[in-house]
Amino acid sequence: MTLLTVALLVTLAGTARAAPGKEVKGIDISGIDVTDHLEKLSESRYPKEENQANRDSVRDYIADRMQYYGLHVEQQKFNTTVNKDEKGITSEQIQVEGTNVIGIQRAVTKSPGGVIVVGADYDSNGVSDPMFRNGAGLAALLEVARLYTVNEAWSGRYAANYTTVFVAFDINTKLHQASPGQPGGHFFIREWLWPFIDHNVTFFGGAVILDSIMNVNYNDNSQTLSNEFQNLFPEMQTRVEEGGNKGDFLAMVSMGNKDDTVKLRDQFSGNYNKARKAERFRLEDMQLRNGMAFDTIVQQFVKSENIHFWTFKDENEKTVLLPAILLTDTATFRTDPASTCASVPCRPKDLLTEDRIEFVDKTVEATVHFLFSRQATLLPEQPSAASSLQSSFLTVAMVCLARLYM
Numbered sequence: 102m103t104l105l106t107v108a109l110l111v112t113l114a115g116t117a118r119a120a121p122g123k124e125v126k127g128i129d130i131s132g133i134d135v136t137d138h139l140e141k142l143s144e145s146r147y148p149k150e151e152n153q154a155n156r157d158s159v160r161d162y163i164a165d166r167m168q169y170y171g172l173h174v175e176q177q178k179f180n181t182t183v184n185k186d187e188k189g190i191t192s193e194q195i196q197v198e199g200t201n202v203i204g205i206q207r208a209v210t211k212s213p214g215g216v217i218v219v220g221a222d223y224d225s226n227g228v229s230d231p232m233f234r235n236g237a238g239l240a241a242l243l244e245v246a247r248l249y250t251v252n253e254a255w256s257g258r259y260a261a262n263y264t265t266v267f268v269a270f271d272i273n274t275k276l277h278q279a280s281p282g283q284p285g286g287h288f289f290i291r292e293w294l295w296p297f298i299d300h301n302v303t304f305f306g307g308a309v310i311l312d313s314i315m316n317v318n319y320n321d322n323s324q325t326l327s328n329e330f331q332n333l334f335p336e337m338q339t340r341v342e343e344g345g346n347k348g349d350f351l352a353m354v355s356m357g358n359k360d361d362t363v364k365l366r367d368q369f370s371g372n373y374n375k376a377r378k379a380e381r382f383r384l385e386d387m388q389l390r391n392g393m394a395f396d397t398i399v400q401q402f403v404k405s406e407n408i409h410f411w412t413f414k415d416e417n418e419k420t421v422l423l424p425a426i427l428l429t430d431t432a433t434f435r436t437d438p439a440s441t442c443a444s445v446p447c448r449p450k451d452l453l454t455e456d457r458i459e460f461v462d463k464t465v466e467a468t469v470h471f472l473f474s475r476q477a478t479l480l481p482e483q484p485s486a487a488s489s490l491q492s493s494f495l496t497v498a499m500v501c502l503a504r505l506y507m
Contacts, residue, residue: 128252128259128473133462135240136453142236143449147187147227148197148272159223163202163269166243170250172204172267177293181272181282187227189278199224199271201285203293204246206253208261208476214306214361215263216298217476219245219468220286220406221311223269226276229313232452233438234276237315239269241465248469259477263306266294275404286406290413290423300415306475307365307424309468312405313432317382317460318348323436329396337385348435350385351464354402354427356411357391362424368474369426373467382460398434402427428464 141162144155160176167174178200185193202223209215221238225231246267253259270285298304318324324346331338341347353373355366366386373384389399403411410425438457439447473479 128248128470129256130248130466130469133244133248133465135237135244135461135465136458138240138243139232139236139453140449142239143232145187145227145231146223146225147277148183148199148224149185149187149195156224160200160202160269160271163223163239163243167202167204167246167267170204170247171254172206172246172250175203175205175293177201177203177289179271179283179285179288179292181274181280181284181288183272183274183277183280183282187278192279194281197272199285199288201271201289201293202269203289204267206250206261206265206267208264210264210297211299211301211304212263213303214364214475215304216266216294217263217306217472218266218268218294218308219311219472220268220270220289220308222271222273222276222285222406224272224285226273226278228278229432230439230447230452232449233315234313234432235311237461238311238313241311241314241461241468242267242269244465245468245472248465249472252469252473253477257480259473259479261477263476265472265476266297270406273404273406275408284406284409286409290409295413295415302421302423305361305423307361307426308407308410309369309471310405310407310425310427311464311468312407312427313429314351314464315457315461316348316430316432316435316438317351317456318436318438319381319456320436321345321347324348324431325434327396327398327434330398333393333396333399334387337387340385348430349382351382351460352385352387352402352427352429352431354387354389354407354429355425356389356407357422358388359422359424362422365424366426369467369471372470372474373463376467376470377463380459380463382463398431401432401434402429405429430460 145152146156146159164174180196180198182194183197185195219242221242222235223239253261268289273284274280274282275284324341355362370384370386405427407425407427410423413421413423415421438452442451
């Protein structure tokens with residue numbers, strides 16, 4: 102059979118509707134697989150010379166995956182300054198080039214709340230396990246992008262109303278030890294996103310930042326809270342303590358109570374709670390307020406890329422609060438995942454437990470449903486007679502082509 106025939110058969114087969122997998126309201130969420138991505142993310146991606154080959158490989162992998170999913174891919178270059186020593190023991194600084202990888206599913210952009218961003222860091226800080234911070238966030242980002250495009254662009258079930266942007270941020274210096282330069286999120290918002298939404302906050306619906314989302318722990322006393330936590334989040338403190346101080350929750354952190362922020366977190370939490378159903382873990386809603394004392398745990402939350410949305414200043418140096426939520430397992434305030442390993446050092450496969458993968462999968466599922474609830478419209482079902490006719494026609498065409506060239 103010729104290559105042309107194979108291509109025709111594949112094309113015809115692709116137009117037929119596949120047998121449904123796991124679906125909710127027409128969205129196929131079967132086959133979530135973050136482990137395939139995580140296997141490529143176990144090595145350090147701290148921006149220094151000895152890690153450059155791995156960094157290049159991961160960057161190319163992200164771009165290739167996004168392009169394969171059907172997104173329009175752009176790579177945004179920027180220069181920043183980092184500490185050459187990732188542990189911060191010495192103070193030598195080096196200039197490095199970073200690359201934000203951006204995948205765009207374009208529809209209507211200039212509409213109130215039209216543009217949604219889903220983002221995650223793809224570098225690592227050289228101290229935390231690179232699969233946890235932030236391989237898991239990147240793996241989730243890629244799966245969200247895949248499932249969104251499969252259901253929107255390829256299945257024929259949905260039509261995109263608004264533009265969705267998936268971004269893998271590079272070089273988050275705020276999570277590095279003593280690195281003074283601006284991080285990738287800063288450059289993305291100032292030099293890419295703000296012009297993209299025509300310098301108009303009205304067109305921006307919000308960002309979901311996936312940062313450290315895999316470390317779930319059901320053991321008692323696996324979760325630490327800061328000294329001031331009781332004053333900041335008293336109800337959450339009570340729930341955690343009554344539950345045995347377990348690290349069994351995902352925190353959703355937001356800033357302020359503007360209408361766009363309230364809408365963003367309410368829609369995400371609603372979809373997350375539907376997705377998790379009777380799972381042992383839960384979502385904790387942590388709402389920060391202007392003027393709140395930033396104790397140690399809150400300081401951890403404002404080192405992720407969400408902070409650049411909350412503190413953005415436009416070309417007139419006017420602060421524009423862009424709505425964003427951070428999803429986090431609280432990182433260093435939860436028992437180190439390596440402490441559960443039988444071998445030293447930990448093998449990647451020992452870290453990827455069923456509980457942890459399930460924890461990430463539910464975040465992927467919730468984020469996909471969140472996107473469809475805001476960004477797309479469910480199309481009417483095709484009449485059964487038309488579907489049968491189309492299926493019969495495609496079957497006959499494929500058989501005829503196969504016989505002709507075999």
